[in-house]
Each structure stands twice: as structure tokens, then as C-alpha cells.
Amino acid sequence: MSPPAIQIHGLSKRFRVFREKPTSVKQRVLTAHTRADDFWALQDIAFDVAEGSTFGLIGHNGSGKTTLLKCIAGILRPTSGTIRQRGRLAALLELGAGFHPELTGRENVYLNASFLGLSRKDTDRAYEDIVAFAEIEDFMDNQVKFYSSGMLVRLGFAVAVHVDPEVLLVDEVLAVGDEAFQAKCIARVREFQREGRTIVLVTHALDVVREICDRAAMLHHGDLHALGHPDDVVREMRYVLLGVTDPGFVPEQGTREAEIAEVQLIRANGKGEGPVLLGDPVTIVVDVRMNEPVDDLDVDFAVLDGATNHPVLEARTSRDGIELGRFEKKRVRFKIPAFPYAAGKYWVTIGLSNGSTGQLYHVQTQRYLFEVHEYPRVQERVEVPVEVEVEDL
Amino acid sequence: MTATSQTVERTSESPHFRVRERSLDLYAHREILANLIRKELKVKYAASVLGAVWSILNPLVYLAVFTFVGKVLGAGVPNFPVYLLSGLLAWNLFSTSLTSGTSSVLDNSNLVKKVAFPREILPLSAVGVALVDFVLQSVVLFAFIAVSGYGFHWPELALWPLAFVTLVSLAVALSLWLAAVNVRYRDVGHLLNIGLVVWFWATPIVYAEYQVQQLAQGGTGTFLGIDRFALYLLNPLADVAAGFHRALYGVVIPEGSTTSVLYAESSAWVAGILAITLVVSLIVLRFTWAYYFARSGDFAEEL
Numbered sequence: 057m058s059p060p061a062i063q064i065h066g067l068s069k070r071f072r073v074f075r076e077k078p079t080s081v082k083q084r085v086l087t088a089h090t091r092a093d094d095f096w097a098l099q100d101i102a103f104d105v106a107e108g109s110t111f112g113l114i115g116h117n118g119s120g121k122t123t124l125l126k127c128i129a130g131i132l133r134p135t136s137g138t139i140r141q142r143g144r145l146a147a148l149l150e151l152g153a154g155f156h157p158e159l160t161g162r163e164n165v166y167l168n169a170s171f172l173g174l175s176r177k178d179t180d181r182a183y184e185d186i187v188a189f190a191e192i193e194d195f196m197d198n199q200v201k202f203y204s205s206g207m208l209v210r211l212g213f214a215v216a217v218h219v220d221p222e223v224l225l226v227d228e229v230l231a232v233g234d235e236a237f238q239a240k241c242i243a244r245v246r247e248f249q250r251e252g253r254t255i256v257l258v259t260h261a262l263d264v265v266r267e268i269c270d271r272a273a274m275l276h277h278g279d280l281h282a283l284g285h286p287d288d289v290v291r292e293m294r295y296v297l298l299g300v301t302d303p304g305f306v307p308e309q310g311t312r313e314a315e316i317a318e319v320q321l322i323r324a325n326g327k328g329e330g331p332v333l334l335g336d337p338v339t340i341v342v343d344v345r346m347n348e349p350v351d352d353l354d355v356d357f358a359v360l361d362g363a364t365n366h367p368v369l370e371a372r373t374s375r376d377g378i379e380l381g382r383f384e385k386k387r388v389r390f391k392i393p394a395f396p397y398a399a400g401k402y403w404v405t406i407g408l409s410n411g412s413t414g415q416l417y418h419v420q421t422q423r424y425l426f427e428v429h430e431y432p433r434v435q436e437r438v439e440v441p442v443e444v445e446v447e448d449l
Numbered sequence: 450m451t452a453t454s455q456t457v458e459r460t461s462e463s464p465h466f467r468v469r470e471r472s473l474d475l476y477a478h479r480e481i482l483a484n485l486i487r488k489e490l491k492v493k494y495a496a497s498v499l500g501a502v503w504s505i506l507n508p509l510v511y512l513a514v515f516t517f518v519g520k521v522l523g524a525g526v527p528n529f530p531v532y533l534l535s536g537l538l539a540w541n542l543f544s545t546s547l548t549s550g551t552s553s554v555l556d557n558s559n560l561v562k563k564v565a566f567p568r569e570i571l572p573l574s575a576v577g578v579a580l581v582d583f584v585l586q587s588v589v590l591f592a593f594i595a596v597s598g599y600g601f602h603w604p605e606l607a608l609w610p611l612a613f614v615t616l617v618s619l620a621v622a623l624s625l626w627l628a629a630v631n632v633r634y635r636d637v638g639h640l641l642n643i644g645l646v647v648w649f650w651a652t653p654i655v656y657a658e659y660q661v662q663q664l665a666q667g668g669t670g671t672f673l674g675i676d677r678f679a680l681y682l683l684n685p686l687a688d689v690a691a692g693f694h695r696a697l698y699g700v701v702i703p704e705g706s707t708t709s710v711l712y713a714e715s716s717a718w719v720a721g722i723l724a725i726t727l728v729v730s731l732i733v734l735r736f737t738w739a740y741y742f743a744r745s746g747d748f749a750e751e752l
Contacts, residue, residue, distance in 0.1 A: 071750065126749065127459065128459075129565045130457070130459055130565045131561075131562065131563070131564070131565050131749045132749050132750060133459070133461060133463065133746040133747060133750075134459060134460060134461050135461055136461050137460070137461075138458055138459065138460045139458070139459040139460075140456055140457070140458050140459075141456065141457050141458075141459070142455065142456045142457075143455070144455075145457075145565075147564070147565060149563045149564070150559075150563040150564075153559075153560060153563050153564045154485075154488075154560055154564070156488055156492055158491065158492045158495040159488060159491055159492070159495075163487075163488070163491065166484060167484045167485075167487075167488055170480045170481045170484045171481060171560070171564045171566060175480055176480055199495075
């Protein structure tokens with residue numbers, strides 16, 4: 057196996073935050089001591105990114121994701137630690153880097169492409185594709201100052217996705233454009249994956265991480281808070297997003313004779329996604345797989361208030377006297393006729409245990425997150441029974 | 450896709466500065482440099498009807514004006530336009546390189562913060578833009594010399610490449626240094642503007658070289674025991690200007706004149722002071738480049 061494309065070891069980055077940064081000699085002389093605070097944007101980060109893999113980097117705003125990416129790209133210099141990086145690298149930290157409003161679309165494509173490591177010849181070859189991808193064929197010879205912001209973004213992205221690196225660093229650029237354009241971008245990332253390129257992706261779109269990443273890391277106030285399978289890291293991220301801190305947090309445990317295969321939350325409209333409205337019926341669907349035959353299997357769920365992490369709703373199969381018996385795979389539905397609690401975020405924790413001995417087979421703490429809304433969001437159609445009356449005047 | 454075996458290691462230390470390595474890195478990124486220069490030129494002449502003609506117009510006007518005004522102002526210097534322009538174009542290249550080179554990193558802060566590329570490219574592109582103007586304007590001057598009947602002087606003309614290379618190394622060396630310092634202290638730009646005014650008048654461009662020599666060698670000819678003329682020649686641009694004058698103006702004592710216009714020395718002597726200036730410039734370049742390179746790792750942070 058080839059060595060990792062990126063090896064990060066003990067990486068820390070300190071920024072000096074000047075309360076009043078001396079930018080002239082006079083200021084430097086007059087200020088006897090520079091009033092600077094240290095701010096550690098990254099502390100002791102260590103992980104590897106395997107060659108050909110896709111690595112997701114998540115964390116809330118200001119957690120150090122972009123700083124880390126800039127260190128890998130060589131834009132920022134680490135304060136301590138080392139980064140080893142193999143292969144040609146391109147960093148997409150900004151769309152349309154170097155774009156100048158006075159230049160035409162065509163000229164900007166060539167300028168921007170050279171910053172992303174494309175030679176003039178490469179750009180010549182990719183030019184038609186770039187223009188087609190951006191969908192602005194008719195405007196390439198216009199100065200970009202006459203472009204709409206959407207056109208600019210599309211053009212920037214079109215150049216970006218035609219780069220030809222071995223290692224690609226992407227910072228949040230997937231978040232631009234409308235849904236159709238984003239789908240196109242994800243498709244392009246998948247193509248990059250098929251071509252065996254190494255990708256490091258910074259994003260706020262947690263579902264994207266789960267969908268396309270092989271591994272993920274979560275940064276929290278400059279620390280490497282979680283590292284591992286995207287599902288686990290994303291779950292941890294959702295947990296932290298809610299502001300709940302519990303050092304004893306174990307996302308998963310159990311002896312796995314029986315396993316939670318899938319968890320869904322079916323809304324009033326019969327779908328498995330979207331917000332839940334206050335008072336709506338919801339159904340928690342748990343698919344259970346039995347790896348070894350066990351008796352007395354008890355399936356339970358708890359809904360936890362996202363703000364306090366306290367259970368607000370619980371139920372288990374044994375309480376209703378349901379014998380699940382031995383099986384290969386079964387689906388359990390917990391039907392809640394009307395979700396009674398106020399708007400906010402809620403977690404669903406699922407547990408499989410032995411009803412008589414209490415042995416834990418599989419527990420997934422905070423497996424599922426959903427949001428309860430008080431009022432329907434305006435962009436969604438809801439079924440409101442409207443009575444029609446007609447009156448003679 | 451298998452990654453090439455080339456491994457980069459990034460640590461808190463700035464990588465060791467090696468001229469060869471840096472040069473290769475810059476060569477590998479030459480297209481960015483070319484594109485940046487092209488961009489600057491296009492932006493400069495965007496929405497102007499005449500475009501690059503403006504660059505040429507500037508020396509043309511000088512030539513036209515000084516052909517007449519020179520009779521009054523350029524007293525003692527026959528064919529004043531040739532004398533003036535051969536020095537002035539070199540000065541323009543120098544001062545424009547320094548002025549735009551100094552602000553090159555600041556002006557491109559967005560690029561510096563978002564894109565990884567050899568930072569030297571920024572001041573180099575500033576010098577590059579000035580070079581393009583210099584070449585265009587030199588073509589005009591050369592054409593004037595050829596057409597006006599003034600004519601070229603051979604073998605003095607052979608000094609031109611030497612003077613040119615010296616000038617460019619000097620401009621690059623100082624631009625790199627000023628650009629790096631300017632990131633930290635924004636005073637540099639203002640200081641430079643004042644400095645350039647003094648420097649301009651300390652360089653024989655609008656006055657005849659020989660006037661300085663005469664003045665310096667008058668009396669004891671020394672200042673604190675040091676030869677005053679030698680002291681004057683410590684100004685590298687005085688040497689560069691001497692090179693351009695000798696190459697293009699060509700004659701020390703013009704026909705029909707009784708006194709020298711250029712330094713009353715041989716062409717070999719001019720080649721000598723140019724060579725010394727070139728060597729010193731290259732040594733300075735080696736150090737300012739290393740300084741710039743070491744500082745460039747922190748540019749993204751300091752902007």
C-alpha cells in the first residue's frame with residue numbers, strides 16, 4: 057500500500073491577534089510593547105489522508121477548518137508540527153481567484169486556471185468544457201464586471217472542477233449555486249473519486265460528508281474533536297452543534313448479537329425527511345438485524361430534548377408485551393399519534409437489549425436528529441382543510 | 450492515480466533558500482507570471498481606445514518637446530532629446546518597478562490569502578509590466594536615433610545589454626525587498642515616493658554627466674579624504690545611466706562642442722563601473738530574495 061497522500065503530525069497554528077496592529081514605524085515605535093493576544097487556531101492536530109480517499113473536514117464556524125486547509129496548501133506556515141504532502145496539489149479556497157472585473161470571461165478563465173496549476177495548453181483543451189459547464193457560452197467575451205454574481209460563481213466553479221491535481225483541497229465551494237448546480241458539483245466530485253484523486257473537503261453540509269467521504273474529522277475550537285467513519289463524526293458534530301457537552305458520550309456500544317440496521321422517522325406526510333410540525337403524528341421505524349440467535353430481545357427508543365439532553369419520550373417493545381422471537385431481520389414501528397413537545401431539536405436514541413438480563417446488544421445514542429417546527433415553513437405546502445361556501449347576494 | 454513521489458514537508462521553519470531551487474520553482478510557475486503581467490497590461494489599457502499606443506506616445510511627446518525646448522533647457526548638451534530619453538527611460542523602468550513592486554503584495558492580498566503560488570511572482574510581475582513599457586518606449590527611442598540622423602555609435606552600443614541587465618537586476622532586487630518590508634510597515638510606499646525624488650536628481654538624467662564630474666573633481670576633489678567622484682558613483686543608477694548614455698548618446702565630446710557631456714572616461718571604464726554595479730546588484734539580489742522568501746511564508750497572515 058502506498059503511503060498516505062497527506063500526513064499531519066502535531067500541527068498547531070497560532071495567530072497573533074493585535075488589538076491595534078502596528079502597521080507603520082511610528083506606531084511600532086510609540087507602542088512600547090505590542091499588545092497582542094495569542095489565538096490558537098489549531099492545536100496538536102494529527103491525522104493521515106490515504107491516497108485516493110475522500111476526507112471530510114467538519115466543524116462549526118471558526119473551528120479552524122480553513123486554517124488547516126491553508127496550512128496543507130502551504131498558504132499559512134504551521135507554528136509547530138509537520139505536514140507531509142505527496143503529489144501535485146490544487147487548493148480551491150475561493151472560486152475565481154484572481155478574477156479581474158475589467159477582463160473578459162475568457163481572459164479570466166486563463167488567469168484563474170494558471171493559479172490552479174493548469175497550463176495554457178491544458179486550459180486550451182478544457183476551455184470548451186469549462187464554458188459548457190458554466191453555461192455562459194454567449195458571454196465569454198464580455199468583461200466579467202457585467203456578469204451577474206451567479207454567472208461569476210458558475211464560471212469560477214467551472215474552472216475549478218477542471219483542475220487536474222493528485223490532491224485536491226476544497227473549501228466550502230460546494231455550497232454555492234442552486235440545487236441543480238450543486239448536484240452537478242457533487243457528480244463532479246464523484247468523478248474525481250473514480251479517477252483516484254485524493255480529496256479533502258471542508259463543508260457544512262453534513263449529509264454530503266456522509267454521502268461521499270470515506271473518512272472524516274471534526275474540529276472544535278482548534279482541537280481534533282473526532283476522527284473516523286463519517287457517520288460517527290457527523291453524529292458527534294450534530295451532538296456538539298446542539299451545545300451539549302458530555303465527556304462520557306459513547307456514540308455506540310453493545311455486544312452486537314443483534315444490531316440496529318436502519319432508523320427512520322416518518323413524518324405526517326409519509327416522508328422520511330423534513331421538519332416535524334408540532335402535534336404531527338410521527339413514526340419511528342427501527343430495522344433490527346439478528347447476527348446470533350437471542351431470546352427476549354427488547355427494542356426501545358428515547359426521544360431526547362436537544363437543548364438539555366433529557367429524555368422526554370420513551371417506549372420499549374417489552375412494555376407492550378411484544379415477543380420478537382428469533383429472526384433475521386425485523387422492522388419495529390413506534391407510532392406517536394401527536395408529537396407533543398415544543399419547537400426545537402430532538403434526538404432519537406435506540407437500544408437493543410435483553411429483556412430479562414438487561415444485557416446491551418446495541419445502543420446508538422443520538423442516532424437520529426429531527427427538528428420540530430411550530431408553524432409550517434412558508435415554502436412548503438401543507439394540507440389545510442378549507443371549507444368553501446357560496447352565498448347568493 | 451498514483452501520486453508522484455514528490456513529497457513536500459511543511460514545518461514552522463521556512464524552507465532553506467536555494468537560488469537554484471527557487472529559480473526552478475519560478476520557472477515552473479512562469480505562466481502565472483505571464484498571465485499576471487498580461488492582466489495588468491490589459492487592465493491598464495482597458496476601455497482606452499489607443500491602448501498600448503499611450504505608452505509609445507509618452508516618449509514621442511518628450512522627443513518632440515525637447516527637440517525645441519532642449520535648445521534652452523539642455524544648454525551645453527547637443528541633441529538633448531537623445532541624451533535625456535536614454536537616461537529617462539531607464540529611470541522610468543526603475544521607478545515604476547519600485548513603486549508598483551512595493552505595493553504588489555498588498556494589492557494582491559486576496560490572492561496571497563487564498564492561493565498558493567511562489568510569492569516572488571508578485572513583485573516580478575510589477576517589474577515585468579514596467580519592462581513592457583520600457584521595451585515599447587525604447588523602440589521609439591531607437592527609431593528616433595535611426596531616423597533623425599543621429600545614428601548609432603558602435604562599439605558603444607554593445608554596452609546597452611550590460612546596462613539593461615544591471616538595471617533589471619537592481620530593480621528586481623530592490624522591489625523584492627521593498628515589497629516584503631511594505632507588508633509590515635506601510636510607510637514604505639510614502640518613504641519611497643520621497644526617496645525617488647531625491648534619487649532622480651542625484652542621477653545624471655536631465656543634467657550632463659560631465660557637470661557632476663567637473664564639480665566633484667574641483668578643488669581637492671575629496672570629501673573626508675574620499676574621492677568625491679567615486680562617492681557619486683556609489684549611486685548605482687549613476688552607473689546605469691552612464692551605461693545607457695554611453696550606449697545610445699555614444700560620444701563624450703559631441704561634434705561642435707568644446708566640453709564633455711558624458712564622463713570624460715573611456716568606454717572600457719564605463720563597462721567597468723557597470724560590471725561592478727551588476728555584481729553588487731546580483732549579490733544584493735541574492736540577499737533581498739532570500740529575505741523576501743523567508744518573509745513570504747507569513748504574508749497570508751500579516752495582510
